[in-house]
Amino acid sequence: MSADSRAVEYHEDEKQDIYSKFVRAMWNKYDRFRNRRSVSNVVLHAKRELLAAGYAPDDKEEGPNKWIQENILELLDVFSKQGHSGFSASYCIHAFATLAKFEPLTPLTDADDEWNEVADGVKQNNRCNHVFKQPDRFNGQAYDIEGIIFKSPDGSCFTSSDSFVPITFPYYPKKEYRDVPE
Numbered sequence: 652m653s654a655d656s657r658a659v660e661y662h663e664d665e666k667q668d669i670y671s672k673f674v675r676a677m678w679n680k681y682d683r684f685r686n687r688r689s690v691s692n693v694v695l696h697a698k699r700e701l702l703a704a705g706y707a708p709d710d711k712e713e714g715p716n717k718w719i720q721e722n723i724l725e726l727l728d729v730f731s732k733q734g735h736s737g738f739s740a741s742y743c744i745h746a747f748a749t750l751a752k753f754e755p756l757t758p759l760t761d762a763d764d765e766w767n768e769v770a771d772g773v774k775q776n777n778r779c780n781h782v783f784k785q786p787d788r789f790n791g792q793a794y795d796i797e798g799i800i801f802k803s804p805d806g807s808c809f810t811s812s813d814s815f816v817p818i819t820f821p822y823y824p825k826k827e828y829r830d831v832p833e
Contacts, residue, residue: 781796798818800827800828
């Protein structure tokens with residue numbers, strides 16, 4: 652190998668090393684830019700709203716109020732670091748809220764693999780835990796035990812056996828709210 656070719660080879664290695672350093676430096680700048688704010692606007696907003704709702708910002712007492720506040724802020728912190736746009740944020744919030752409530756993202760189909768037998772002859776839908784079917788109710792037709800939600804004048808809500816409504820597939824869970832007198 653000639654001295655000229657060794658110089659060219661060395662020069663190519665040096666260019667590759669410079670390029671790698673450049674890429675690493677740019678990534679570090681991007682990472683610092685992306686994480687430049689220690690607390691996002693959505694977390695700051697949540698803290699203000701939690702304070703307005705009566706939550707103590709630095710509650711020292713262990714208990715549900717402290718845990719709820721910490722959990723909400725942790726979820727919002729993760730969400731804010733994901734870098735959603737207006738469109739993807741709305742989609743993500745909707746999908747998360749639906750899944751967190753154990754609700755399906757798409758209509759139930761009545762496929763055999765959607766059902767688990769939970770008692771003798773009683774099947775519960777594994778995609779939507781408030782949908783059941785059993786031979787002695789609604790002639791074996793599937794039903795939603797949260798089909799009707801009753802609402803008291805004070806705003807509290809409840810269900811009863813009168814909440815059960817027969818359903819047909821494909822079915823996307825829906826709730827009907829009915830006011831009840833005092």
